[in-house]
Amino acid sequence: MPEIPDALIPKGEPEEESSREILRWRTVRYRSVALVSGAVVIATATILLVIFTEWRASLFNWIRGGGGTEAAGGDAAIRQARFTNLDGGVRVRKANQVEWGAADFSVGLDKGDVVQTSKDGVARIAFADGTLYVVKPDTLIVIEENAIPDDRAHSRVAVQVTSGVVDLSTPLVTGVSRVLIADAQASIRNRSRALVSNDPSTNQRQILVSKGGAEVRRGGERVELAEYEQASFAGPGSPLEKRKVVSPPILLTPGNMAPVVIKETQTAEVEFTWSAVATADTYRLRVSTSPIFATTLYDRRVESTSVRLPSLRPGDYYWTVTSIDSGRKESQESEANQFSVIRQDNEGEILLEVERYVQHGKVIEIIGRTEPGATVLVNNQPVFNVAPNGSFKHFTQPLPSTGPNRITITAQNSEGKIATLRQTITIQ
Secondary structure (H helix, E strand, O other), X not given: OOOOOHHHOOOHHHHXXXXXXXXXXXXXXXXXXXXXXXXXXXXXXXXXXXXXHHHHXXXXXXXXXXXXXXXXXXXXXXXXXXXXXXEOOEEEEOOOOOOOEEOOOOXXXXXXXXXXXXXXXXXXXXXXXXXXXXXXXXXXXXXXEEEOOOOHHHOXXXXXXXXXXXXXXXXXXXXXXXXXXXXXXEEEOOOOEEEEEEEOOOOEEEEEEEEOOEEEEEOOEEEEEOOOEEEEEOOOXXXXXXXXXOOOOOEEEOOOOEEEEEEOOOOEEEEEEEOOOOOOOEEEEEEEOOOOOXXXXXXXXXXXXXXXXXXXXXXXEEEEEEEEOOOOOEOOOOOOEEEEEEEEOOOOOOXXXXXXXXXXXXXXXXXEEEOOOOEEEEXXXXXXXXXXXXXXXXXXXXXXXXXXXXXXXXXXXXXOOEEEEXXXXXXX
């Protein structure tokens, strides 16, 4: 039998050994990959937690059973104070910064933040517990405390008036609301309003309560203030004095949120009336298109309790009156009334106008105005959000198709008079 060449003889033994080597090499490889990958992940996570401290805080909070960064951040944002009106020059310096920045509605305010208004600047600040501050021109304030727990009845708000004037009001339910002024502090009660002024150049400080009450403490002195009482003091060592002040009148007409309707191209002639104040000699009427009276259309002293103003054009207006006594002392401003001058083009119909249409996809937001007490339908759907002054806002059902869509708005008053508007909205 011929011999088989060595090259053709199967080499079983070496092949098995090679297979074992291959298998052994793969087992070691997977373990190494796993170990190296884990080390890389841990190292990367450690570096990121060192760089981003808020992530580290969220992780620790989650381990302790708390919420994440988003929840904590959102909750903190809700508890911050916010600007609700801004006019003129207003700037802010955050507690953790040295540079000033321009104020805007996106800026949240918290403990340690500083707000300054220029000579033409006015700002309204709303705290999360409902406390409102109107920061008058040429004023500097510091937010000393802003602790707003879930239970608003235990909130703590404190503002230092370094210079200038603030007009503040507290809500029906709140915790502690304090105003710090020089070496004194005033605790403002619930549902109260006070005017606080600090003039370091003349060393004159005043706290006037026009609604509710307050307690003023300065060193060992303590004074309770009721409505239309004022506490004042000068520099160190001066006494804390209390006196009764003249009250502002009650505004009568035009009533708050009342519409004044004019026809076609006319302008409105509006009569302003208010109650008489026994201790007042004269009154000061101010009319503005700004809710914080950053600018005024009319500012005049009169001896009567009424003034008639012609030529007011369509738009929103605000008015307020102060009383002035025989000693030329001026009261705090009355709470402002708002009224609207509205043009009605279709004689014989009731008032109905749409200020704007806002498209949200296939849903249209409609903002308009009608007569007080009228009912409004949009595409035969009732509008439930009609304010006492006749203004309304409504979101339609999603419009059925792309392209042109007709929207019909109808208003009807108690006498059966009707007005209808139609608008074509194109959905892309």
